[in-house]
Amino acid sequence: MALTDATAFPYGLRVLVVDDDPTWLKILEKMLRKCSYEVTTCGLASVALQILRERRNKFDIVISDVNMPDMDGFKLLELIGLEMDLPVIMMSIDGETSRVMKGVQHGACDYLLKPVRMKELRNIWQHVYRKKMHEVKEIEGNDSCDDLQIFRNGVEGFDERGLFMRADSDTMRKRKDMDKDHADQDSSDGATVKKARVVWSVDLHQKFVNAVNQIGFDKVGPKKILDLMSVPGLTRENVASHLQKYRLYLSRLQKQNEERIMGAARQDFSHKGPSDNLNLRSSFEEQPGNLSNGFQHSSQKIQAQTNIPDPHLDDTKTSVPLKVPDKNGTSVSDAVDPQNITSASPLSGVFSFERMPVNQDRKLSETMILECQSWSGSVPPKQFMQYPKHNHERCDLLGDYSCLPKPDLEHPIAPGHLYAPAPVISMVEGDARNFSDVKPDLIACMKSLSPALTCTVESVSAQLSDSAVTSTNSDQKFSSVEGLSSIKDCDFDQERNQATLLTSEEASIICGTDLTWLHDDLSGYQGVSFSNIGLNSIDLFQCNDTMGALPGLQNNWYDDIELSSETMEIQLLDGGLFA
Amino acid sequence: MEYSNLQQQASSLKKSLFDQGYLDEQFCQIEDLQDEASPNFTEEVVSLFFKNSTRLMAIIEQAMEKNPRDFSRWDVNMQQLKGSCCSIGASRMKNECTSFRNSCGDENAEGCMRSFQNLKREHGVLRQKLESYFQLLRQAGHAVSVTATRPRGM
Numbered sequence: 001m002a003l004t005d006a007t008a009f010p011y012g013l014r015v016l017v018v019d020d021d022p023t024w025l026k027i028l029e030k031m032l033r034k035c036s037y038e039v040t041t042c043g044l045a046s047v048a049l050q051i052l053r054e055r056r057n058k059f060d061i062v063i064s065d066v067n068m069p070d071m072d073g074f075k076l077l078e079l080i081g082l083e084m085d086l087p088v089i090m091m092s093i094d095g096e097t098s099r100v101m102k103g104v105q106h107g108a109c110d111y112l113l114k115p116v117r118m119k120e121l122r123n124i125w126q127h128v129y130r131k132k133m134h135e136v137k138e139i140e141g142n143d144s145c146d147d148l149q150i151f152r153n154g155v156e157g158f159d160e161r162g163l164f165m166r167a168d169s170d171t172m173r174k175r176k177d178m179d180k181d182h183a184d185q186d187s188s189d190g191a192t193v194k195k196a197r198v199v200w201s202v203d204l205h206q207k208f209v210n211a212v213n214q215i216g217f218d219k220v221g222p223k224k225i226l227d228l229m230s231v232p233g234l235t236r237e238n239v240a241s242h243l244q245k246y247r248l249y250l251s252r253l254q255k256q257n258e259e260r261i262m263g264a265a266r267q268d269f270s271h272k273g274p275s276d277n278l279n280l281r282s283s284f285e286e287q288p289g290n291l292s293n294g295f296q297h298s299s300q301k302i303q304a305q306t307n308i309p310d311p312h313l314d315d316t317k318t319s320v321p322l323k324v325p326d327k328n329g330t331s332v333s334d335a336v337d338p339q340n341i342t343s344a345s346p347l348s349g350v351f352s353f354e355r356m357p358v359n360q361d362r363k364l365s366e367t368m369i370l371e372c373q374s375w376s377g378s379v380p381p382k383q384f385m386q387y388p389k390h391n392h393e394r395c396d397l398l399g400d401y402s403c404l405p406k407p408d409l410e411h412p413i414a415p416g417h418l419y420a421p422a423p424v425i426s427m428v429e430g431d432a433r434n435f436s437d438v439k440p441d442l443i444a445c446m447k448s449l450s451p452a453l454t455c456t457v458e459s460v461s462a463q464l465s466d467s468a469v470t471s472t473n474s475d476q477k478f479s480s481v482e483g484l485s486s487i488k489d490c491d492f493d494q495e496r497n498q499a500t501l502l503t504s505e506e507a508s509i510i511c512g513t514d515l516t517w518l519h520d521d522l523s524g525y526q527g528v529s530f531s532n533i534g535l536n537s538i539d540l541f542q543c544n545d546t547m548g549a550l551p552g553l554q555n556n557w558y559d560d561i562e563l564s565s566e567t568m569e570i571q572l573l574d575g576g577l578f579a
Numbered sequence: 580m581e582y583s584n585l586q587q588q589a590s591s592l593k594k595s596l597f598d599q600g601y602l603d604e605q606f607c608q609i610e611d612l613q614d615e616a617s618p619n620f621t622e623e624v625v626s627l628f629f630k631n632s633t634r635l636m637a638i639i640e641q642a643m644e645k646n647p648r649d650f651s652r653w654d655v656n657m658q659q660l661k662g663s664c665c666s667i668g669a670s671r672m673k674n675e676c677t678s679f680r681n682s683c684g685d686e687n688a689e690g691c692m693r694s695f696q697n698l699k700r701e702h703g704v705l706r707q708k709l710e711s712y713f714q715l716l717r718q719a720g721h722a723v724s725v726t727a728t729r730p731r732g733m
Contacts, residue, residue, distance in 0.1 A: 023628045023666040115605045
């Protein structure tokens with residue numbers, strides 16, 4: 001395997017260089033080629049974006065000059081982070097601290113001063129690697145075998161490119177305590193894990209959801225669910241982890257939605273200071289928000305909102321169906337046009353709003369914890385946004401996904417969309433798809449390193465989601481990471497230690513494949529302003545610090561990765577690579 | 580003898596360019612990139628530079644005529660040129676760019692004019708010297724060892 005070949009990584013790293021100066025472009029290209037990287041050059045930011053959108057999976061890292069004629073380099077940086085979740089390195093002759101800081105704020109994983117030296121370019125692979133490690137960690141943090149399974153498949157995909165260490169299947173399995181072989185499962189398609197694991201098929205998940213609903217989300221507990229489900233062979237651990245994921249999934253839906261809107265909103269604003277960015281966030285309705293209202297404001301708007309102005313959402317025909325159905329069971333918001341929703345929203349697959357059964361039991365209470373926050377996409381801060389009671393649109397979203405089109409991993413439905421697939425719980429609508437179906441997608445996703453839109457619908461009842469939200473709100477704490485949603489979410493949960501359930505969020509696409517979505521959030525939003533957006537006692541800066549730039553964060557996790565200790569990076573770290 | 584004479588001439592021309600501050604270490608970096616895959620890399624880069632810098636200077640000149648006292652515009656344009664100078668290590672030119680930008684910051688149109696004139700001059704001199712240099716190299720069959728002519732132990 002390439003992995004064991006010391007010369008594999010990072011050779012062949014696929015770099016996109018963006019600089020309006022043809023002389024620099026030529027020089028950088030040559031330098032990068034000398035590092036044995038694959039280089040594509042581009043003289044315009046807009047062209048670069050186009051290239052990235054078209055060939056989403058074809059790049060590992062982007063290097064861009066800050067001063068581009070057609071677009072502010074920082075804006076490009078943000079866009080790339082948002083849409084493609086690629087690490088971006090900024091360059092400039094201007095090394096002034098404020099500029100560098102701005103770069104970091106906008107999500108740059110590094111800021112190089114011109115003239116750039118070979119040795120600096122040689123090291124850029126670490127940003128790619130770090131990102132991968134982060135993803136692995138997230139996945140790793142997830143107790144579910146499923147995640148690892150999927151991830152591993154994805155990782156293996158990377159192996160081919162020699163860009164990533166494949167986790168050793170044995171060591172990975174060791175971490176799992178779930179070896180239940182579920183009836184519906186057939187995870188061995190292409191899976192390297194031979195051990196049986198629980199596959200949360202649609203049916204199983206439905207049982208789960210029903211049980212949760214029956215119990216009441218706020219009173220739910222793994223044991224109770226397990227008992228109610230009465231599925232032979234299912235363990236409490238299985239249920240517990242699934243429950244965590246589910247909660248995370250729900251929160252991610254909302255967060256995703258927030259981010260998407262934010263991203264969209266941000267398009268309308270030139271780069272301003274942090275506060276401005278945050279303002280964008282609340283501008284669901286295209287009004288520069290009063291951040292102080294923070295989410296509450298926007299959440300309300302969410303309900304009304306139909307179209308998010310976002311140049312990048314050109315394909316989005318629909319508004320993000322943020323509207324949460326009325327608690328009393330009114331059908332999904334009028335604001336949301338089901339037809340539209342399904343067509344192109346960023347949250348794409350999720351949008352099977354059209355048939356969401358409204359859940360009567362919504363107790364959406366008080367607090368919707370909006371994770372996505374106006375972090376502008378950075379890692380969800382540790383704070384909670386309290387929303388006024390929202391109906392759980394999500395409930396509806398989770399209700400019926402049969403109408404959802406299967407997402408196309410390679411071609412995101414709309415550029416600029418963020419989607420947070422929930423890798424594990426990839427309940428595919430309708431048929432009892434199991435992970436094996438999802439895996440190939442996941443692999444593709446992983447390969448792409450980009451927020452692929454994959455949509456496996458999770459048919460969770462509205463009620464459940466409702467309760468889920470509620471309960472989450474009450475605890476405001478997710479145990480960690482087994483999130484439904486992307487592994488990244490999980491990871492962050494650990495970090496944040498807070499509930500991440502977002503309500504009134506459109507259901508994100510439960511994507512069994514894109515494990516990197518959260519990462520998108522992180523990297524994409526890293527740079528976004530961190531000024532106080534009026535969240536309840538949210539100190540974004542603090543949050544930002546905590547989260548750090550992704551790389552930093554990742555490093556922390558890196559140290560902790562049990563998985564890594566078992567498998568991954570060790571080989572990489574092995575001197576052999578770059579002797 | 581002719582051959583090594585040409586070689587020597589090329590070397591000493593290059594050395595003088597460094598000694599007189601026309602070029603800095605970045606130029607060596609460029610030369611280091613030259614290899615079998617791109618045997619004329621340095622010359623190609625330099626020629627690209629001059630093409631680009633000529634264009635940028637024309638833009639700046641035009642801006643100075645058509646947009647008098649539009650210092651921020653002038654500054655932005657000059658920053659581009661400065662970045663370009665940086666690419667091949669055109670040190671003197673870069674310094675003129677800096678002083679031009681400083682004058683912009685001071686809203687000193689006179690200062691800008693002066694700097695720009697200096698810049699044009701430096702541009703012309705550097706171009707001419709480098710053209711000679713490459714010509715010598717060509718004639719010497721590119722036999723001049725890059726490391727041998729590297730100034731100051733770079």
